Amino acid sequence: MRDTTRRAVTAGLVIGVLVTGVGACTGSAGRDRTDQGRSTGKPAATACADGTFTWSHLTERDRLTGVSAPERIGRGGGALRNPMRRVYTPSPSVRAEGPAPSAAEILFSLGKKTGEIDSTAPTLAEAGGETWWFTDVRQPAPKLDNDRIRPNAAGEYLQYAGVREVSADFRYRCPDGRTASGHARNWTVDFAVLTDCGVRPDSSLAREVFRRSCEPS
Secondary structure: OOOOOEEEEEEOOEEEEEEEOOOEEOOOOOOOOEEOOEEOOOOOOOOOOOOEEEEEEEEEEEEEEEEOOOEEEOOOOOOOOOOOEEOOOOOOEEEEEOOOOOHHHHHHHHHHHHOOOOOOOOOHHHOOOOEEHHHOOOOOOOOOOOOOOOOOOOEEEEEEEEEEEEEEEEEEEOOOOOEEEEEEEEEEEEEEEEEOOOOOOOOHHHHHHHHHHOOOO
């Protein structure tokens, strides 16, 4: 299951809730070569065990997943009423060509590479039955309205949500010299932020929020 540890962040008028998403749990793992969690339909090369991963072009990016319209809150604050509308749906993705292991094994290696998975096991299969949320290629996107933030003062507020995505290319070398290659992507944290259109955007994500909810249509 997901680790639901939350950390509140306050910076000026911006209040954020950060939700980590890498807690260890038990669950199913993909076994077939996949693209966005589905079979590619191509004949699968025989996977090899005990291969070696090499990762490259590792990127980390915050993606906006939902945003609400601004609304006026009176003296003393109060709950926001405007729902967030979805603008992006994150999902784990593994694309592989050649004798690659399962999608779960590939995500396990990516999780260790990025520090999202803390394990000394060389492979997921050797992790003693322990699995991680990060390795589940069928993990659904976080819901938008689970972490609504209640302002405690009057003002005109909006709320937005996002995830931090990580992605990288990989090369997998089998002990017999065969190689596989591909690309993997997953998200590591989801967050919710309370702000208003009077706050100057200080990041690409904040500028996207401003453009979608604050600029006249």
